[in-house]
Amino acid sequence: MLALEVDRRPPLGFFIQSRHKTRVLKGLKALTQMLRSQNDVLDATVFKAVVVPPGRGAFLNKRPNVPVARFDVVMLVEFVDIEAAQRFQNTARWKETLATTSQNARHSFTISASNTRHIGPVDHTRDGVFLFNYFYADSLELNLKVWNYTAGWFQDQTGLDNSTVLLPIDASAIPYTIINHCRWDRLRDILPAILFNKTFKPFVLDNFEQNNTAAIPILYKRA
Template sequence: MKNDLKIINEHQKFQKVSLKETTNSFYLLLAAEIDHSLFPFFITTSKKKKYIIREAKEWSGELLKQGIAIDATTFYACLIPPGIGKYLKERQGEVQVAKYDFVILIETSSRQKMEEIQNSDEYKQMVQKITSIATATHFITAVNVKRIDSVDHKSPGVFLFNYFFADDLQQNIGIWEYTAGWFQQETGLDNSTVLLPQGNSNTKYTIINHCRWDNMSDILPSLLFKRTFQTYVLDNFYANKVAAMPILYKKA
């Protein structure tokens, strides 16, 4: 894979990311932009978002109780951190800029269970409720294509969904893997589940990286103050025609 990548600033030599086998799970991701913010942070929560969070948590609880889902977690955005990069500006208008402040992530053990959820009246009602109050939505099915380790949703923390847009899927996956060692070394990252949208998903995002840190202080200072975030991570994204759209969330 490395031979297919255009690597710059290779002399900085961050450690190679440590990966585990991917999961066999199937995922549903429902993301929406509900409370539009002119700033890179979300201070207030509208009544309509509070309502949909309550509905989502109740629905997720039922999926877990019935054993249809392995995991079902609702998130609300708190910050759009540095990391978007200039490639997205060059391709402006070709992809929906991710500003999703509400996400439900559902993990199932099989495609059959995933489709059972999708075909249920409860799922269709949830989609309708989200769509009716959102200015933008993104509903996909996905599988796991790379994994540092599973993301702990039982504990509170800061959760990342990083929506990638790239000309070439394999190049996107390759440069994610090449730069992920920076996050392990510089932020103490010990988990990550990279989601690959399936063919029936109407999306221009090539992959979505999902991971977690204990606190905002574990990740934000490195993005703001460590020069190598630009020269090693973002510059290599740009060189390989990859745009990242990161958003940090809290568990609802």
């Protein structure tokens, strides 16, 4: 996973795109096209942010050193195994990509991760609304437990039938404990539930805070 903060925009302002972002997206999409032709790659997709929804965890106020995720570009590549991902990270093409994107990004991170929890596979073959939820928690064990508990709310209230939880191989690589990734068909499948459903705060947000966990959600579309 490669996450980049290229354009800093208000929550609804991502329809405005700088030439730096256009350049980054063009390069990453060319890279994913190349990767999809390799035998050890199962999927490669580039995403760009659409909106920052409500749901940022209040627990972050108690951990001011944790940076708020503002990544408006994400590339996610699924390899056949961790070793294949790590081999690719040592290639000249990847090192060139990192050098180029770092010139156009305010902040970035790249990680290898395993899928530690899931509801179902996330379909990247068709358009939709894709969530990357950057979690911070004092305890990985509690983070996973509260994810398990609150995932049922999203299944019940939004019809969610897919989700994967990315666990970084190197926990020191990023300040986030896990990254949850999932998909809905349309914005109206998710936004009304988190904006107007009265159970969202007590069942989801309050559970996060009570377990020293915070979520930083961003919604994306395929680039």
